Amino acid sequence: MNIDVAAETPDLHGAYPRLSDEQIARLATRSERRPTQRGDVLFEEGQRVHEFFVILAGKVAVVEGYGGREEHVLRVHGAGRFLGELGLLARQASPLTAVVAEPGEVLAVPVDWLREVVQQDAVLGDLILRAYLIRRSLLIGLGVGFRIVGSCYSPDARRLCEFAARNRLPYRWTDVEQDEHAEQVLRRFGVAPSETPVVILHENVVLRNPSNAELAEALGSGRNTSEDISCDLAVVGAGPAGLAAAVYGASEGLNTTVLESLATGGQAGTSSRIENYLGFPAGISGAELAERAVLQADKFGAHVNVPVAAKSLSVRDGHYAIGVEEGRDVTCRAVLLATGVHYRRLQVPGIGPFEGAGVYYAATLHEVRMFRSDPVVVVGGGNSAGQATVFLAGHAERVHLVVREADLGENMSRYLVEQVENHPRVEVMRHSEVCRVNGTRRLDSLVVKDIRDGTRRTVPTRALFVFIGATPCTRWLNHAITLDERGSVLTGSDVMGVTDLWQYAGRPPYLLETSLPGVFAAGDVRSGSTRRVASAVGEGAMAVRFVHEHLDRPVGTTRSLRVPASQPASS
Numbered sequence: 205m206n207i208d209v210a211a212e213t214p215d216l217h218g219a220y221p222r223l224s225d226e227q228i229a230r231l232a233t234r235s236e237r238r239p240t241q242r243g244d245v246l247f248e249e250g251q252r253v254h255e256f257f258v259i260l261a262g263k264v265a266v267v268e269g270y271g272g273r274e275e276h277v278l279r280v281h282g283a284g285r286f287l288g289e290l291g292l293l294a295r296q297a298s299p300l301t302a303v304v305a306e307p308g309e310v311l312a313v314p315v316d317w318l319r320e321v322v323q324q325d326a327v328l329g330d331l332i333l334r335a336y337l338i339r340r341s342l343l344i345g346l347g348v349g350f351r352i353v354g355s356c357y358s359p360d361a362r363r364l365c366e367f368a369a370r371n372r373l374p375y376r377w378t379d380v381e382q383d384e385h386a387e388q389v390l391r392r393f394g395v396a397p398s399e400t401p402v403v404i405l406h407e408n409v410v411l412r413n414p415s416n417a418e419l420a421e422a423l424g425s426g427r428n429t430s431e432d433i434s435c436d437l438a439v440v441g442a443g444p445a446g447l448a449a450a451v452y453g454a455s456e457g458l459n460t461t462v463l464e465s466l467a468t469g470g471q472a473g474t475s476s477r478i479e480n481y482l483g484f485p486a487g488i489s490g491a492e493l494a495e496r497a498v499l500q501a502d503k504f505g506a507h508v509n510v511p512v513a514a515k516s517l518s519v520r521d522g523h524y525a526i527g528v529e530e531g532r533d534v535t536c537r538a539v540l541l542a543t544g545v546h547y548r549r550l551q552v553p554g555i556g557p558f559e560g561a562g563v564y565y566a567a568t569l570h571e572v573r574m575f576r577s578d579p580v581v582v583v584g585g586g587n588s589a590g591q592a593t594v595f596l597a598g599h600a601e602r603v604h605l606v607v608r609e610a611d612l613g614e615n616m617s618r619y620l621v622e623q624v625e626n627h628p629r630v631e632v633m634r635h636s637e638v639c640r641v642n643g644t645r646r647l648d649s650l651v652v653k654d655i656r657d658g659t660r661r662t663v664p665t666r667a668l669f670v671f672i673g674a675t676p677c678t679r680w681l682n683h684a685i686t687l688d689e690r691g692s693v694l695t696g697s698d699v700m701g702v703t704d705l706w707q708y709a710g711r712p713p714y715l716l717e718t719s720l721p722g723v724f725a726a727g728d729v730r731s732g733s734t735r736r737v738a739s740a741v742g743e744g745a746m747a748v749r750f751v752h753e754h755l756d757r758p759v760g761t762t763r764s765l766r767v768p769a770s771q772p773a774s775s
Contacts, residue, residue, distance in 0.1 A: 249298055293319075299348060476595035
């Protein structure tokens with residue numbers, strides 16, 4: 205390893221701040237000072253880190269692929285700086301190795317003690333959290349981390365990339381169709397192209413087409429257990445509503461477990477920038493909001509399990525049982541349904557082969573990597589489409605926004621309308637709809653029709669982003685809960701006239717309570733929700749209050765779960 209010890213990395217937007225003498229002294233009260241020599245490894249790539257290191261003297265290099273063929277020094281830090289990134293707080297394996305470049309001394313702070321200190325010292329806690337969030341973003345932007353090798357046309361390769369991107373896990377994507385070095389990489393690990401996709405960890409571990417759960421476990425980010433779980437409150441879904449319930453439930457003494465099938469953040473997690481969320485005048489990305497909420501929930505003792513998908517809901521011995529993978533159950537005294545919605549698929553000729561490989565239902569840095577700077581098309585007239593348009597316009601040479609409406613303000617917030625209409629790289633195609641997708645091996649163009657006169661226009665593009673409305677994620681409930689005609693969960697007074705269960709309950713349902721006593725719903729999955737991040741957070745917090753009231757005043761029925769025959773099928 206050849207490190208220029210004089211070249212300390214400059215601070216980047218607050219990613220590498222220095223701690224004050226007073227802050228270091230505070231951390232040192234239950235920590236260990238250790239002398240260091242050149243070449244000492246403080247922590248290794250692929251291993252969970254249990255100590256927070258502050259450099260007291262000397263210099264430390266942060267290295268990718270340490271000891272391997274592709275070893276690369278990313279940063280060099282000196283006295284006063286601290287090491288690590290978001291994975292330290294999230295209990296994930298480190299994506300990098302820290303090696304002493306110049307002899308000196310470090311302060312080794314146990315992570316548990318660090319958590320206590322930052323809870324008590326808001327200034328120090330915010331400084332560390334902000335630095336770690338920025339560092340994670342920098343790593344993702346650099347394409348640093350484990351490697352996914354596969355074809356962009358492979359559904360499993362796209363699944364793995366989506367899982368990594370949605371969970372903000374640093375990774376590198378190697379496309380066997382386009383990367384000239386892909387075959388060389390595969391040959392080095394003894395993998396044939398037909399065996400892809402594969403995940404390469406730490407330059408010595410190869411996972412052949414792992415499931416999302418297997419990948420999460422290998423990266424140290426999986427929280428699921430092979431045993432049944434028992435808790436006070438089970439939250440199904442980790443979008444804004446579910447994460448708010450986790451924070452408030454755990455902070456108020458409830459043993460709280462969160463189950464999430466794909467990634468924390470829900471649909472909000474795919475938003476590049478939310479500018480109308482209270483308290484963030486400069487805006488905040490949905491991913492960062494989710495990361496902050498997960499750390500906050502963890503601080504209070506909530507257990508966030510990703511990826512763990514709920515499969516069923518039933519009653520067992522006066523408690524609720526949520527079936528998950530491999531026949532395991534989560535047994536609880538109360539349930540909050542916060543599964544949100546998923547975007548509807550666009551149904552037009554030719555679109556099928558390009559789902560996930562040219563046609564996307566989210567706009568994040570992951571998708572930007574796929575199309576690079578080519579022109580793109582966004583379909584939809586709501587806030588999600590507007591946010592995606594503004595974000596993509598910062599990366600694509602041209603963004604065509606296709607909307608059926610004449611006025612963008614009909615379904616889009618005014619601040620987004622102004623940004624979209626005033627952006628020099630955005631063209632708004634009103635009164636229009638996509639009627640065909642063209643391409644062979646990759647997406648080449650779209651046919652857009654003017655719905656007023658039927659005229660058609662071919663728009664060259666490499667990527668289509670679809671935001672055309674959403675469907676509630678309630679199919680897994682299998683009629684256990686009363687739904688409205690759209691498949692959203694009915695709550696409060698709306699359930700009184702469609703089920704007779706509450707006649708035996710001894711009290712009316714609470715505002716967010718469903719047709720089953722002790723089962724609540726919040727956020728976009730709930731019938732009548734306002735589809736705003738702030739309202740979802742508010743409902744998640746409010747649901748916890750009703751959970752307490754239910755547990756203090758349980759109803760007198762545990763009848764079998766059954767939806768009246770007239771109830772519409774769940775979506």
